[in-house]
Amino acid sequence: MTGTWSRFNIVSIVLGFAFLYLPIVLLVVYSFNESKLVTVWAGFSTRWYGELMRNQGILDAAWVTARVAFISASVATVLGTLAALALTRYTRFRGRVLFTGMVFAPLVMPEVITGLSLLLLFVAVGLDRGFLTVTLAHITFSMCFVAVVVQSRLLTFDRSLEEAAMDLGATPVKTFFQVTLPVILPAIISGWMLAFTLSLDDLVVASFTSGPGATTLPMKIYSQVRLGVTPEINAVCTILIGIVAVGVIAASIINKRREVQRLRDEQAALQEG
Amino acid sequence: MADMAATTESAPAGSDRPGVARALLNAVMGRLVIAIPYLWLFVFFLVPFLIVFKISLSTTAIAMPPYMPAFGFEDGVAGFIAKLGEMSLDSYVWLTEDTLYFNAYVSSIVIAAVSTAITLAVGFPIAYGMARAPASLRPTLLMLVILPFWTSFLIRVYAWIGILKPEGLLNQFLLATGIIDEPLIILNTHAAIFIGIVYSYLPFMVLPLYSSLEKMDYSLIEAAQDLGCPPITAFWKITFPLALPGVLAGCLLVFIPAVGEFVIPDLLGGSRTLMIGKTLWNEFFNNRDWPVSSAVAIILLLILVVPIMVFQQAQAKAQERGR
Numbered sequence: 134m135t136g137t138w139s140r141f142n143i144v145s146i147v148l149g150f151a152f153l154y155l156p157i158v159l160l161v162v163y164s165f166n167e168s169k170l171v172t173v174w175a176g177f178s179t180r181w182y183g184e185l186m187r188n189q190g191i192l193d194a195a196w197v198t199a200r201v202a203f204i205s206a207s208v209a210t211v212l213g214t215l216a217a218l219a220l221t222r223y224t225r226f227r228g229r230v231l232f233t234g235m236v237f238a239p240l241v242m243p244e245v246i247t248g249l250s251l252l253l254l255f256v257a258v259g260l261d262r263g264f265l266t267v268t269l270a271h272i273t274f275s276m277c278f279v280a281v282v283v284q285s286r287l288l289t290f291d292r293s294l295e296e297a298a299m300d301l302g303a304t305p306v307k308t309f310f311q312v313t314l315p316v317i318l319p320a321i322i323s324g325w326m327l328a329f330t331l332s333l334d335d336l337v338v339a340s341f342t343s344g345p346g347a348t349t350l351p352m353k354i355y356s357q358v359r360l361g362v363t364p365e366i367n368a369v370c371t372i373l374i375g376i377v378a379v380g381v382i383a384a385s386i387i388n389k390r391r392e393v394q395r396l397r398d399e400q401a402a403l404q405e406g
Numbered sequence: 407m408a409d410m411a412a413t414t415e416s417a418p419a420g421s422d423r424p425g426v427a428r429a430l431l432n433a434v435m436g437r438l439v440i441a442i443p444y445l446w447l448f449v450f451f452l453v454p455f456l457i458v459f460k461i462s463l464s465t466t467a468i469a470m471p472p473y474m475p476a477f478g479f480e481d482g483v484a485g486f487i488a489k490l491g492e493m494s495l496d497s498y499v500w501l502t503e504d505t506l507y508f509n510a511y512v513s514s515i516v517i518a519a520v521s522t523a524i525t526l527a528v529g530f531p532i533a534y535g536m537a538r539a540p541a542s543l544r545p546t547l548l549m550l551v552i553l554p555f556w557t558s559f560l561i562r563v564y565a566w567i568g569i570l571k572p573e574g575l576l577n578q579f580l581l582a583t584g585i586i587d588e589p590l591i592i593l594n595t596h597a598a599i600f601i602g603i604v605y606s607y608l609p610f611m612v613l614p615l616y617s618s619l620e621k622m623d624y625s626l627i628e629a630a631q632d633l634g635c636p637p638i639t640a641f642w643k644i645t646f647p648l649a650l651p652g653v654l655a656g657c658l659l660v661f662i663p664a665v666g667e668f669v670i671p672d673l674l675g676g677s678r679t680l681m682i683g684k685t686l687w688n689e690f691f692n693n694r695d696w697p698v699s700s701a702v703a704i705i706l707l708l709i710l711v712v713p714i715m716v717f718q719q720a721q722a723k724a725q726e727r728g729r
Contacts, residue, residue: 142538145531146547152528153554153608156565159575163568216443226440235447237718241659243666243710245683246703249690250454253700257457273450276443304428305435327556334558337668341690351560358560358673362568370561377556385549 157374164367181368191369194353198333201264201349205271206328212272213279213328214321220280221287239277247274248341255342262344270342271332278331279324286320316395319388326384330377455707462700463493497701507685507702511709514682517596517671518664521603525611525660526653528604533615533652534645537622548616555609563602563673570598570674594676602670603660611656618652619645651720658717662710682706 164182168175185191216236223229239247251270252262260266290313298308314321336351343349350369357366501507536547554562569575570593577589592598622645630640646653668683675681682702690699 138538138540142535146535146539149528149532150550152605156562156569156605157554157557159569160561160565212443212446215439219440219443223436223440228444232444233722234718235451237721238714239451241662241714241717243663243683243706245666245668245686246707249686249699249703250458251450253457253461254450254454269450273446276446305432330556334560336560351558354560358564366564370558370564373561374557378553381553381556
């Protein structure tokens with residue numbers, strides 16, 4: 134029994150995945166429900182998606198969210214990658230302990246604390262709450278997630294490639310862009326996607342740091358959820374789940390292809406050499 | 407910061423000019439790589455905490471921002487010192503006078519601890535099953551565990567409202583199959599919060615558990631069983647101790663954010679459940695009492711500082727191992 138995949142193992146995986154996926158599946162199924170009552174099935178219909186397209190409030194919020202997510206993910210990816218480089222490449226510098234702490238603490242910090250503290254900062258420096266403040270807040274917590282993702286790739290990176298490039302006369306900048314970056318690119322892309330979805334999903338930090346005119350989609354969803362479950366919200370959620378699922382699956386397929394290609398290239402290079 | 411440059415040099419700096427120039431460039435680049443994210447986190451992560459602390463010592467005022475004294479050096483150093491005198495511990499005294507806050511802290515910790523234990527009990531068999539799965543299947547299983555994590559937290563919690571409410575899908579199913587005669591009341595109880603936390607944080611538990619279980623040498627268990635050790639004893643004496651780093655990381659990843667959780671108690675716990683994240687939210691958005699909400703945040707941070715430091719320690723250790 135010990136050497137194989139036992140029945141107990143299979144049953145726990147099946148049950149576990151059922152638990153993880155059933156609520157999401159039900160949510161998606163009931164977004165196609167004709168009835169206004171979410172829990173009573175009255176036939177297949179896409180009417181709630183139609184209603185959604187006419188709901189200006191939700192469309193505006195979606196547009197704000199998309200822009201915040203795109204900008205914050207892009208900046209967070211640059212900052213997070215730099216932080217990952219700092220963590221893996223520079224083992225000794227003054228304040229490294231503090232730096233490590235500041236990178237890891239936001240990963241577990243309760244969102245209410247992050248949100249409140251950033252809001253108080255923005256008020257203290259007299260920055261009006263709105264699009265900019267939400268974006269700054271999102272950059273701050275998502276860059277730490279990017280840093281962790283990129284760092285784990287850097288830890289397995291073969292430094293001799295970089296050393297070879299530098300010995301052959303490449304500058305550090307050139308070495309980074311031509312040797313290091315291509316290898317860690319998959320990690321950077323997944324870091325960007327993670328930052329994007331974190332921003333897309335965030336309710337608590339956005340509620341604290343946002344102002345008039347910068348209502349994000351989760352804030353909109355939350356205000357409607359408090360009034361009760363509606364099929365329209367199910368439809369919004371289904372669209373969001375769809376976007377994220379397609380993105381994640383596509384990225385993992387592309388990553389796999391690149392990985393295979395890279396291994397093949399390395400093999401070819403070895404045989405030539 | 408002089409030693410910063412030391413580790414950046416890959417080749418010994420020669421005495422020739424290009425060598426010196428490159429060493430200099432290396433040093434500058436090294437400093438920038440560290441300084442940019444460092445400064446960002448310093449300004450947007452560390453400084454805000456100091457401001458929260460400062461405002462927790464202020465008193466409430468009907469103004470914008472709604473606290474006194476307002477922060478700043480605009481009155482010069484003397485003005486700043488004068489304002490220091492106006493600082494008060496009123497907010498903290500307030501927290502101790504009203505048992506609401508104390509109860510909220512205690513119930514948050516209890517709810518988070520119970521949820522963490524349930525998440526561990528649910529997550530362990532899943533992680534173990536994944537680690538024992540055929541190697542070709544593991545990447546797919548891993549991806550399936552990560553995928554829900556990419557789905558909005560709010561959406562996943564929201565999905566449970568439709569399932570758990572009295573006329574919801576769970577009750578419909580149980581009534582239809584004749585398992586129960588009258589609907590179970592789950593929504594707006596602690597049970598709903600436990601379900602919500604376990605469900606939302608399960609991937610955080612499974613992933614670290616899986617990564618330590620996957621590295622385990624299963625011939626140890628075979629050897630133990632060959633020597634007559636019953637499977638349960640083998641589990642507690644071999645599997646569990648070897649999985650301990652994963653257990654620790656997983657539990658902290660669930661426990662720390664769960665203590666300050668807002669969305670789950672708000673949407674699933676109803677009005678009667680008391681959790682500190684919700685209290686802070688209400689204090690801030692409904693009562694508009696900034697000093698008290700800051701004091702609530704500071705105490706919460708003090709409660710969590712030990713677990714957070716243990717978490718960082720564990721992360722740093724894992725990083726050393728990966729090096």
